[in-house]
Amino acid sequence: MTKLELQEKLINDIKAQFKDHVKHAEVDHYGMPVVEIDPEIHVELPAWLKNSEEWQFNHFTDITSVDYLNRREIRFEVVVHLRSHKNNIRIRIKTPVGGENPKLPTLSHTFIGSHWTEREVYDLMGIEFTGHPRMTRLLNPDDFDGHPLRKDFPIKGKFRGSFPKGTVISNKRREPNVAAPTHPKPLDQLMPRTVQEQKREVMKLEYERKLGLVKDEPEQTEAPEETADAKEEGGDAK
Amino acid sequence: MGVTQWPGGAAITTTLSGMVGWARKYSGWPMPFATACCGIEYMSTMSSGYDQGRFGWERPSFSPRQADVMIVIGTISLKMGPVLKRIYDQMAEPKYVISMGACACCGGMFDAYSVIQGVDTLFPVDVYVPGCPPRPETLILGYMELQKKMQAQQLEARG
Numbered sequence: 001m002t003k004l005e006l007q008e009k010l011i012n013d014i015k016a017q018f019k020d021h022v023k024h025a026e027v028d029h030y031g032m033p034v035v036e037i038d039p040e041i042h043v044e045l046p047a048w049l050k051n052s053e054e055w056q057f058n059h060f061t062d063i064t065s066v067d068y069l070n071r072r073e074i075r076f077e078v079v080v081h082l083r084s085h086k087n088n089i090r091i092r093i094k095t096p097v098g099g100e101n102p103k104l105p106t107l108s109h110t111f112i113g114s115h116w117t118e119r120e121v122y123d124l125m126g127i128e129f130t131g132h133p134r135m136t137r138l139l140n141p142d143d144f145d146g147h148p149l150r151k152d153f154p155i156k157g158k159f160r161g162s163f164p165k166g167t168v169i170s171n172k173r174r175e176p177n178v179a180a181p182t183h184p185k186p187l188d189q190l191m192p193r194t195v196q197e198q199k200r201e202v203m204k205l206e207y208e209r210k211l212g213l214v215k216d217e218p219e220q221t222e223a224p225e226e227t228a229d230a231k232e233e234g235g236d237a238k
Numbered sequence: 239m240g241v242t243q244w245p246g247g248a249a250i251t252t253t254l255s256g257m258v259g260w261a262r263k264y265s266g267w268p269m270p271f272a273t274a275c276c277g278i279e280y281m282s283t284m285s286s287g288y289d290q291g292r293f294g295w296e297r298p299s300f301s302p303r304q305a306d307v308m309i310v311i312g313t314i315s316l317k318m319g320p321v322l323k324r325i326y327d328q329m330a331e332p333k334y335v336i337s338m339g340a341c342a343c344c345g346g347m348f349d350a351y352s353v354i355q356g357v358d359t360l361f362p363v364d365v366y367v368p369g370c371p372p373r374p375e376t377l378i379l380g381y382m383e384l385q386k387k388m389q390a391q392q393l394e395a396r397g
Contacts, residue, residue, distance in 0.1 A: 140316070140317065140352070141316060141317045144316070148351050148352070153351070
């Protein structure tokens with residue numbers, strides 16, 4: 001199967017799985033599968049791609065965003081890039097988001113690598129990811145006003161970096177504005193294991209058994225009883 | 239200042255302010271706050287090729303408490319501004335500031351939301367050393383200009 005056939009099969013699989021939620025899907029001129037989806041399956045589609053036995057998109061490349069001010073009805077677009085090491089193909093997933101305070105569910109429970117990149121998107125574009133464990137600014141100061149990569153952010157003027165004359169700049173250490181974590185468990189416990197991780201665990205266990213580092217469970221339960229008996233016998237003899 | 243001849247040698251008469259200024263200008267301990275490429279030029283000035291020790295600025299102090307002159311070298315971002323202000327406040331009086339390079343003087347080519355347009359928006363600056371980056375000779379000229387200022391200042395003006 002050539003690469004193009006594989007990519008077209010991937011597109012057809014996604015269309016079959018998520019029927020109406022997929023607005024548009026094709027392999028573009030540069031040989032990249034591009035999928036435009038509804039915000040409803042923004043988490044489900046990457047999770048399905050990651051956990052499916054056939055595709056295994058286990059490498060989260062990046063999450064970015066685009067501002068289409070005065071060009072489209074829905075202003076923002078969040079772009080996710082994934083990569084499958086098994087099939088050596090990539091995929092681009094586009095999700096339009098609109099409104100005054102654009103919001104999307106977080107991907108960080110599926111891909112831990114999206115933790116900081118989602119914070120960067122929030123900092124520079126102002127798209128909030130609900131359910132994120134620490135939805136704060138990544139690059140700018142916590143008290144920064146505005147989101148600088150938006151098209152309507154003023155290049156000069158109010159936000160020009162210099163402090164206006166007469167501003168009292170506090171030299172006190174600022175407390176970081178940290179939101180309370182929305183999930184009590186750490187991220188690695190929340191994340192489902194990939195197919196590869198499960199296989200790796202089985203292989204590791206077999207390898208350790210070969211070396212004799214891990215004994216089988218029945219042996220472990222029997223062993224302390226024997227020693228206990230031996231001790232009792234020894235104690236009687238003494 | 240005058241030299242008077244005595245039987246056992248010579249004596250120099252001067253004002254206390256002049257003497258303190260003379261002592262101060264040859265013992266300025268600089269604190270380099272290097273954030274960008276101008277720091278390389280400062281390293282060149284500091285080491286034996288140009289040897290800032292010739293001017294009595296022998297010891298670069300990396301602690302603000304033991305420094306007299308702060309040299310702001312390089313781009314100061316918006317997030318760094320309060321930190322720099324905090325360091326300036328920790329220096330003991332009398333304190334002087336040299337702003338080295340275009341970025342520290344006026345923001346330079348970084349005319350953006352994230353860069354402070356000149357450190358004089360944070361605290362007073364004594365000597366501006368322009369250039370992108372300035373050559374070591376330019377920084378040495380800045381030293382000498384600051385030495386003139388130290389010598390000329392009256393005692394009560396020094397804080």
